[in-house]
Amino acid sequence: MRLVERRLVESTATLTITYVVLAVAVFVALFPIALLVLNSLKPAAAIVQNPLSLPETIRWDNFSRAWKDARFGQTFLNSALLTALTIVLVCSTASLTAYVLARHKVKSWKIVTFYLLATTTAPIQLFLFPLYFGFARLGLINNVFAVSLIYTAIYSPFAVMLLRTYFLAVPREIEEAAIVDGASHWQVFTRVMLPLVSPGILTVALIIGLYSWNEFLIATTFLQKADRLTAVVSFFLLSGQYSSDWGEIMAAALIIVLPVVVLFVALQRRFIEGIAGGSVKG
Structure with a gap:
């Protein structure tokens, strides 16, 4: 006892x-x-005086002013387009690459792994100036699709390494059975493998979408026109050189964060399952 x-x-x-x-x-x-x-519900003076105090008067106009001054109607569309293009490009190229690396023996796999890890950890500042001058000569500054290509190059190594673990977890017998039934390799990939690794693709899409939505350095370097700015860049421009309306800035920050929080809460179960599934086999 x-x-x-x-x-x-x-x-x-x-x-x-x-x-x-x-x-x-x-x-x-x-x-x-x-x-x-x-x-976000307080006037600027009250925030400066005591940011931890409760609002005495609720300032709903902070949100309307933030939406108008940051031109979120246009910049949200720019961010959504850039994020969507990046997700499509990364998921398409990374899934194809991961499938090949998972199903074919690569003699120089250690070199490939080192390359993927190196490109994942290399800071973008190393390539920023060469990329900018090259894109300027090609006339690709202020081109949303060109920026999505940069994002794809940056985020693809991580996506390839994550998706490869999902393809490795799928038994080869499933592929062999589909081939025996007369399916081509492309049909095996699109109709058999992709549905099986869909949790991993969703996980990659969520992570890459979050990175693309919040990215600032590349967006502010390559998208300079007022009608090409992303939401994060337009939010940064709300801050004045000598003074700032902190109530408006807080409201703008909440407007930017809210879509990401809602999306993550809605898909959190699938996201956690995808992360857990991708860590089973490497």
Whole structure:
């Protein structure tokens, strides 16, 4: 009995500590978002005076002014188009590459792995000036599709390595059975393999979409016209050189963050399943 009681006490203590740690983690994660929502409803003077105080008067006009001054009607469309193009290009090219690397023995696989890791970790600042001068000579500045090609080159190595683990987890017998039934290699890939690895493709699409939506450096370098700016760049331009309307800025930040949060909450189960599935086999 004493042993059982002791184990019960230990399990209860462990459970309590776990809940406390999780509660602290949730507070740390949600506190900035709560502070953002709180300050988006306050005037600028109240934010400067005490950013942690509750709003005495709710300023809904912060959102309307932010939407108008940042021209979110146009810049949101630019960001959505750029993000959609990047997702399509990355998922298309990375799935084809990952399938080949997973199903064919590559003698120089270690070199390929090193290349993918190196390109994933290499900072974009190393290639920014050569890319800019090359794109300027080709007349591709302020071209959304050209910027999506840069994003594709940056994000594809990560997508290839993640999707390869999904293709490796699919038994070869499924492919062989489809080929015996008369399917071509392209039909095997599009009708058999892609549906099986769809959780991985969704995971890649969510991650790449988040990166593309929030990217600033490349967007502000290659998209310079007012009608080509992305939402993140237009948000940055709200900040003045000598003074800033922090209520408007907080409202604009909330407008930018809200679509991403809603999308992640809606697809979080599929996203977590995709991440867990991609870590099974490497």
